Every structure is written in C-alpha cells, then in structure tokens.
Amino acid sequence: xxxxxxxxGPDTSRAYRMALGCFGTGVTVVxxxxxxxxxxxxxxxxxxxxxxxxxxxxxAAKHSKRYQAFVSAQDYSIHILAEDQMDLALHFSRxxxxxxxxxxxxxxxxxxxxxxxxxxxxxxxxxxxxAGDHTIIVGLVQRVMRRxxxxxxxxxxxxxxxxxxxxQG
Numbered sequence: 001x002x003x004x005x006x007x008x009g010p011d012t013s014r015a016y017r018m019a020l021g022c023f024g025t026g027v028t029v030v031x032x033x034x035x036x037x038x039x040x041x042x043x044x045x046x047x048x049x050x051x052x053x054x055x056x057x058x059x060a061a062k063h064s065k066r067y068q069a070f071v072s073a074q075d076y077s078i079h080i081l082a083e084d085q086m087d088l089a090l091h092f093s094r095x096x097x098x099x100x101x102x103x104x105x106x107x108x109x110x111x112x113x114x115x116x117x118x119x120x121x122x123x124x125x126x127x128x129x130x131a132g133d134h135t136i137i138v139g140l141v142q143r144v145m146r147r148x149x150x151x152x153x154x155x156x157x158x159x160x161x162x163x164x165x166x167x168q169g
Contacts, residue, residue: 024155033110054141083161
C-alpha cells in the first residue's frame with residue numbers, strides 16, 4: 001500500500017479525519033453546572049499543559065449546542081472514563097442534560113461529579129483560545145481523584161481498552 005498525501009480542506013475532510021483517527025486518545029466527559037441544571041459533554045481533546053502550576057486543557061466544538069455553557073463555565077470537572085464506561089461516553093456525546101444513566105453528585109460548586117471514572121480533574125477556567133472550529137479551554141486544576149483501572153480509548157472511530165496495563169502507583 002502506498003502513502004496517501006492530502007492537503008487539508010473541504011474536499012479532503014474525510015481523508016483528514018481518517019488520518020487523525022490513526023492517533024488513539026483517551027475519552028473524557030466534562031461536566032459543569034448551569035442555571036438550567038447539570039451539563040456534560042464527551043471530549044477526547046484533553047491534554048496536560050503544566051505540572052507547576054497544575055493545568056490541563058480540553059477543546060469544545062463551536063457548533064455544539066453546549067458550547068456556550070462550557071466556554072462560560074468558571075468551574076468544571078474532566079472525568080477520565082474507565083474501559084467499561086463506553087455507554088456513558090456515547091450517551092453524553094448525544095445528550096448533555098440527562099444524567100439518569102450514571103451515578104453522580106454535585107460538588108461544593110454544583111459541578112456534577114460522576115462515579116466510576118478512573119481519574120477526575122476539578123478545574124477553574126483560566127484561559128480560552130480560539131482554534132478554528134473549536135475553542136481551547138485551559139483550566140487550573142484544583143483537585144484530582146484517581147483510582148486503579150483501565151481507561152477507555154478511542155481510535156479510528158472505535159472504542160476499546162488497552163489490556164495488560166493498570167497503573168497502580
């Protein structure tokens with residue numbers, strides 16, 4: 001099979017997405033509190049920014065109906081999903097206001113905290129950066145929760161896990 005080279009653009013968006021799909025990512029659900037109640041969004045655009053101070057980022061799609069609530073949120077939590085939480089990832093990718101499929105409770109700021117995740121980063125928004133059809137949301141990490149477990153991964157349009165590795169440290 002020979003290499004395929006493309007120039008990203010409207011006519012090559014499918015090929016571009018397929019190339020991006022070659023990179024496996026972890027799956028997160030980001031939650032926040034709004035005047036209308038709890039809100040969630042599935043995201044795989046999550047990364048560490050800084051260890052000192054502790055900062056992370058994630059990206060929100062501008063076309064999402066939940067976009068404005070998340071770029072306006074001062075406090076939010078990023079939940080790293082466990083391998084057995086694929087249904088939760090799919091649910092919150094479609095519906096952000098229905099928390100009935102999961103066990104959760106609000107933290108002191110009212111932000112929904114989901115149970116069963118392998119890690120959680122409770123954040124305070126510190127910066128927004130325009131990035132094409134997304135906005136990069138940078139947060140100062142206020143608290144971290146983690147437990148042993150295998151994370152949910154997304155690659156080439158599929159969900160799965162990475163067996164044989166369970167970080168205990």
